[in-house]
Amino acid sequence: MSVDLSVDVGGLQLATPFIAASGCFGYGLEYGDIVDLSTLGAVAVKGLFLEEREGHPPTRIVETPSGMLNAIGLQGIGVRRFVADKLPGLRDCGAVVLVNICGSTTEEYAEIARILADADGVAAIELNISCPNISKGGMMFGSSLRGTHDVVSAVRRVTTLPLIPKLTPNVTDVASFAVAARDAGADAVSLVNTFLAMAIDIETRRPKLSNVVGGLSGPAIRPIAVRMVHECRQAAADLPIIGMGGIMTSEDAIEFIIAGAVAVQIGTANFVDPFVWSKLREGLTDYLHRHDVPSVSALVGTLDTTRGHTA
Amino acid sequence: MSVDLSVDVGGLQLATPFIAASGCFGYGLEYGDIVDLSTLGAVAVKGLFLEEREGHPPTRIVETPSGMLNAIGLQGIGVRRFVADKLPGLRDCGAVVLVNICGSTTEEYAEIARILADADGVAAIELNISCPNISKGGMMFGSSLRGTHDVVSAVRRVTTLPLIPKLTPNVTDVASFAVAARDAGADAVSLVNTFLAMAIDIETRRPKLSNVVGGLSGPAIRPIAVRMVHECRQAAADLPIIGMGGIMTSEDAIEFIIAGAVAVQIGTANFVDPFVWSKLREGLTDYLHRHDVPSVSALVGTLDTTRGHTA
Amino acid sequence: MPVDVDAVVLSNTQLSHDYNTVILAAPRLGDQALPGQFVMVKTTYGDDPLLRRPFSVFEILRDDAGRSTGVSLLNKRIGVTTRALYALRPGDHVRCLGPLGRPFSVAEPPEQAWMVAGGVGLAAFATLAANLRARRVDTTLFYGGRRADDLFHLDTFESLDVHLRLATDDGSRGDHGNVTVPLRRAFVSTDRTTPVRLYACGPTPMMRAVTELAASEGRATEVSLEQVMGCGLGGCYSCVVPVRGPDGTHFVRSCLDGPIFDGGSVVWEQLGE
Amino acid sequence: MPVDVDAVVLSNTQLSHDYNTVILAAPRLGDQALPGQFVMVKTTYGDDPLLRRPFSVFEILRDDAGRSTGVSLLNKRIGVTTRALYALRPGDHVRCLGPLGRPFSVAEPPEQAWMVAGGVGLAAFATLAANLRARRVDTTLFYGGRRADDLFHLDTFESLDVHLRLATDDGSRGDHGNVTVPLRRAFVSTDRTTPVRLYACGPTPMMRAVTELAASEGRATEVSLEQVMGCGLGGCYSCVVPVRGPDGTHFVRSCLDGPIFDGGSVVWEQLGE
Numbered sequence A, B: 001m002s003v004d005l006s007v008d009v010g011g012l013q014l015a016t017p018f019i020a021a022s023g024c025f026g027y028g029l030e031y032g033d034i035v036d037l038s039t040l041g042a043v044a045v046k047g048l049f050l051e052e053r054e055g056h057p058p059t060r061i062v063e064t065p066s067g068m069l070n071a072i073g074l075q076g077i078g079v080r081r082f083v084a085d086k087l088p089g090l091r092d093c094g095a096v097v098l099v100n101i102c103g104s105t106t107e108e109y110a111e112i113a114r115i116l117a118d119a120d121g122v123a124a125i126e127l128n129i130s131c132p133n134i135s136k137g138g139m140m141f142g143s144s145l146r147g148t149h150d151v152v153s154a155v156r157r158v159t160t161l162p163l164i165p166k167l168t169p170n171v172t173d174v175a176s177f178a179v180a181a182r183d184a185g186a187d188a189v190s191l192v193n194t195f196l197a198m199a200i201d202i203e204t205r206r207p208k209l210s211n212v213v214g215g216l217s218g219p220a221i222r223p224i225a226v227r228m229v230h231e232c233r234q235a236a237a238d239l240p241i242i243g244m245g246g247i248m249t250s251e252d253a254i255e256f257i258i259a260g261a262v263a264v265q266i267g268t269a270n271f272v273d274p275f276v277w278s279k280l281r282e283g284l285t286d287y288l289h290r291h292d293v294p295s296v297s298a299l300v301g302t303l304d305t306t307r308g309h310t311a
Numbered sequence C, D: 001m002p003v004d005v006d007a008v009v010l011s012n013t014q015l016s017h018d019y020n021t022v023i024l025a026a027p028r029l030g031d032q033a034l035p036g037q038f039v040m041v042k043t044t045y046g047d048d049p050l051l052r053r054p055f056s057v058f059e060i061l062r063d064d065a066g067r068s069t070g071v072s073l074l075n076k077r078i079g080v081t082t083r084a085l086y087a088l089r090p091g092d093h094v095r096c097l098g099p100l101g102r103p104f105s106v107a108e109p110p111e112q113a114w115m116v117a118g119g120v121g122l123a124a125f126a127t128l129a130a131n132l133r134a135r136r137v138d139t140t141l142f143y144g145g146r147r148a149d150d151l152f153h154l155d156t157f158e159s160l161d162v163h164l165r166l167a168t169d170d171g172s173r174g175d176h177g178n179v180t181v182p183l184r185r186a187f188v189s190t191d192r193t194t195p196v197r198l199y200a201c202g203p204t205p206m207m208r209a210v211t212e213l214a215a216s217e218g219r220a221t222e223v224s225l226e227q228v229m230g231c232g233l234g235g236c237y238s239c240v241v242p243v244r245g246p247d248g249t250h251f252v253r254s255c256l257d258g259p260i261f262d263g264g265s266v267v268w269e270q271l272g273e
């Protein structure tokens, strides 16, 4: 039996369910030397604003138990330089590109989306309405149902590209945001972005990050992220979900797929093991074989919740 | 210089800021052999309903990266047997007892509080409105501002004991719940309870916990918990906060105190190191000496947020 | 009173590709440990893995003067901590909290003792055998494994004057089949009035089968249950087993009221898969 | 092209209570590493600590035929991973991703090379010294430490024909004070027209002082900056340093555009405390 790793994420066709998570893989090209980008399901590039941004001063990351905080502040080259300087190289590598975009206003989101609609080589737009590290925009939209609806509808109006809002976990009921995004025209949702968190240097009594707070990612958050994927799947079974949060191995990825994710993103794991990609593919292929499941799609959402383990 | 470890938590006087967290220390007496309970700031006993409960079938816990999920389901002996069978022993040990209570209805909370008001040896009531593992009550109240207000006011009416609602982190804006609790008459708040989470056995495609979902505790959640304590402190500087979530060492405890907690609870750490208590006291004493801080109270909320670290 | 010792590894013998015996310098543990008790072990200092794991005290080691010098653990590699225990080298450190739990009751002559072990369940029995020998109890070990080369420490038990009754899944040593095969035969050849105390430790289905077989002979069995344990001290209520009591079935903590239980009181159907 | 090797520890020499040198069997790393490059190291397999840590390739080890057999790391114990590196024993494994980063530019005769090292900053220079020697460049190491017994591997550098100029905080060896003391003297005794290439690695204030001292002599300095690094590959943007360019000051990734920078372009005031 040969197994089928390809998936359809709301109209977006991917050869494998494994996507590099935004902000954890530069603009993709940084990894061109060691990873064949065409073998990835897709690459979600570092979050882009309309204009260039310098981001926050260091210290920008701090390690925590089985996780890390980041407050990069979306340093970036802006969407126009991205289209001019990076997109051609990504196209040449055969990468499927998700452009992760961020705005301070609804209009800025729409403006970026318009620029991308005209660009060659953009497979989909990931709407970052969940960045916890910026004072305006980002999570401000993603933690209000109205904000979510407004941004998604505004961008929906200006593009026919697959539209994937990225949800924040810093809310009481993440599934309601998935539903709001769907109702506003999203083709899929991705979740989770990072958890708002902080760490204090007790010797200086100052925050360890220059930005005071940052976003928690990595294995520490995985059990919460899996629960949230499961909740969204239950609330909106028709809405494709891209799951993420602490995926380090193929087993972790399979956990998200069983919970209801049709594809997964790999963020922090790139830092620990940039060669993780082939291991993910092999592990998933092997699992499908062992369990006689013909395709990834057939595995999505197969969690049996009629009862948990009793042992 | 001798340093003062004692703290005042909304009228409750504690010899040290270190409190055993509910559900992680049995009824306290289990630890009587290895820990002198009178040397603890207080003991928050396992969550009690009005009646006895068997809790969920095993599997009740599962380990996750730097953390653990639990879904015990509040197995317990009920408040009356607690008062009759456990409270006298705790009194004999010189323990300061916080009774953690849980109800399916507002009336049940009030009824339990009434029984405790008549009991001898209860120092304060911790209102568990944040348990993620039960179908009725618990987090149902704690994730709605109205529910929080109603339970706190109902219990407030029937007791003069210090009243400490325990907040759930599974909300968008935890500080608004601290404010709601204060306005309803709480003397202090404790936070955080566990994060709703899940883990899946990919071989059986079933949840690893019999209850499907459980609560994440341990070091993994610490950076989120510290951020939430900081937020509550900023929103309600007059409201004493008992902080917790992944405290393993005196350094971790100090982090919470600097963020704004006047006392801290130690949960999961008991499982890893039941002898942690003397290390906590020694580490804190040593820190206060080294930093020339005369008392724990003088350290509370001393975080300098004017700028984070730049390095 | 339980102690938490940072024990130095004196030796580690890899018995097969998944079994090993590690000897720890831990006199205070050895001093106190009773047969059937366990220790909560932590092999790393970081927060992942976070929790300790329960292990039977296999042997108590003594110097020539009979003073306890430490304990050994018999370990089977199945996950992260057992992997770390398998890989230990002399000089490494292992934190051990214990001894914990309710011990086996120890038979007295003229009662015989029959210990029934499956796989790593053997770990519960070396200390017991030493105690029984000190009391001159006639002791038999029924011990089943996958293959001949999966039966370990036979010499240890022989040197404690224990009679061996072996069984292997593939018949390569002793009886062909599981450990109930020689046990059944022993029941047949033993008069019902002969006093025998039965102990079982191994996979849950095996302990259940032993309990039921013994019950059909009118005999009780002390079983050593292996639940997932968060704390080992009664603090977390994670380790419960359903036990039948006078007022119905209750979840009982196996770290405090066990791990040794009367097999007849365990509600096996509800114990899980 | 960087590789990720699971390198076996061949030896570990503890030089003091906080410094050690560990030799790793990693021929593919040694084959590629250029002076000033680094590797991202992981010592444990669990998720805590999670991230790798950057370390300079100290020496490249070669067999008699000149083929690379591995690399050594010079380590100073300050936290969780450096503690683990300090405690390594032969046979342990260390994962190393590299070589990474922009290397030093290597001087050519008649240019002289002055390497200025503070503390563990020495780690950047053994590979450089070997390269300089192969090109017959006249090389001097200015090296400062806390005390005489905090100056390591002097023989390594002597055997590479490096002139040594030492300084200690307590004056117990070489000049009394920090490494700029002998450096300043060298500037005085060196004609401004003599071509000298300067390299510095050590604490940030020391690299800044060296850069400014050299600049006052009209000379440039290549510095090796030590930022906290999440990935080492340009993926995370955690490791940035403020660098002055033609179009103003920008945050530049030190793992990709560094760790070696022209000291004159670094905006030291904004680099942090």
Ligand SMILES: Cc1cc2nc3c(=O)[nH]c(=O)nc-3n(C[C@H](O)[C@H](O)[C@H](O)COP(=O)(O)OP(=O)(O)OC[C@H]3O[C@@H](n4cnc5c(N)ncnc54)[C@H](O)[C@@H]3O)c2cc1C
Residues within 6 Å of the ligand: C038, C053, C054, C055, C056, C057, C073, C074, C075, C076, C077, C078, C079, C080, C081, C082, C083, C120, C123, C124, C225, C226, C227, C228, C229, C259
């Ligand atoms: C009282 C008691 C005494 C024990 N004595 C011994 C002993 O002497 N020697 C020995 O080798 N083992 C013994 N065990 C079992 C031992 O505790 C487990 O093998 C160990 O906890 C596994 O840890 P790990 O980190 O290697 O596995 P993990 O990485 O935690 O788990 C690996 C897999 O094994 C499963 N698992 C974990 N614990 C158990 C368990 N208790 N039973 C069944 N499956 C489990 C997990 O669900 C997971 O699928 C004892 C258990 C108890 C309760």
Ligand SMILES: Cc1cc2nc3c(=O)[nH]c(=O)nc-3n(C[C@H](O)[C@H](O)[C@H](O)COP(=O)(O)OP(=O)(O)OC[C@H]3O[C@@H](n4cnc5c(N)ncnc54)[C@H](O)[C@@H]3O)c2cc1C
Residues within 6 Å of the ligand: D038, D053, D054, D055, D056, D057, D073, D074, D075, D076, D077, D078, D079, D080, D081, D082, D083, D120, D123, D124, D225, D226, D227, D228, D229, D259
């Ligand atoms: C390019 C490069 C090359 C390096 N080469 C070497 C080398 O050859 N030998 C060597 O011993 N070290 C070297 N370092 C420094 C080394 O990476 C750090 O000492 C190491 O990351 C600390 O890890 P840890 O887990 O031991 O400390 P942690 O437990 O992570 O941290 C302990 C304390 O040190 C602080 N800290 C962490 N990293 C740094 C840092 N980079 N600078 C200052 N403080 C820090 C933390 O904030 C914390 O307070 C190099 C760094 C870089 C960027």
Ligand SMILES: Cc1cc2nc3c(=O)[nH]c(=O)nc-3n(C[C@H](O)[C@H](O)[C@H](O)COP(=O)(O)O)c2cc1C
Residues within 6 Å of the ligand: A021, A022, A023, A024, A046, A047, A048, A070, A072, A074, A100, A128, A131, A166, A192, A193, A194, A216, A217, A218, A219, A244, A245, A246, A247, A265, A266, A267, A268, A269, D236, D237
């Ligand atoms: C250093 C860093 C930078 C990030 N930048 C972005 C970003 O620009 N846009 C975005 O949507 N998410 C960003 N994220 C969030 C990740 O894409 C991902 O949602 C999160 O890290 C959880 O996945 P993980 O645990 O696999 O890392 C960033 C995460 C990290 C660690």
Ligand SMILES: Cc1cc2nc3c(=O)[nH]c(=O)nc-3n(C[C@H](O)[C@H](O)[C@H](O)COP(=O)(O)O)c2cc1C
Residues within 6 Å of the ligand: B021, B022, B023, B024, B046, B047, B048, B070, B072, B074, B100, B128, B131, B166, B192, B193, B194, B216, B217, B218, B219, B244, B245, B246, B247, B265, B266, B267, B268, B269, C236
């Ligand atoms: C096994 C277990 C049982 C718990 N039971 C209760 C409980 O009965 N009532 C309650 O308010 N919190 C309960 N909690 C939550 C803890 O009191 C604490 O809020 C949480 O674990 C975070 O702290 P920690 O990371 O130090 O464990 C329980 C936690 C665990 C791990």
Ligand code: FES
Residues within 6 Å of the ligand: C228, C229, C230, C231, C232, C233, C234, C235, C236, C237, C238, C239, C240, C253, C254, C255, C256
């Ligand atoms: S293991 Fe915690 S109560 Fe038994």
Ligand code: FES
Residues within 6 Å of the ligand: D228, D229, D230, D231, D232, D233, D234, D235, D236, D237, D238, D239, D240, D253, D254, D255, D256
């Ligand atoms: S360390 Fe990640 S970009 Fe430099």
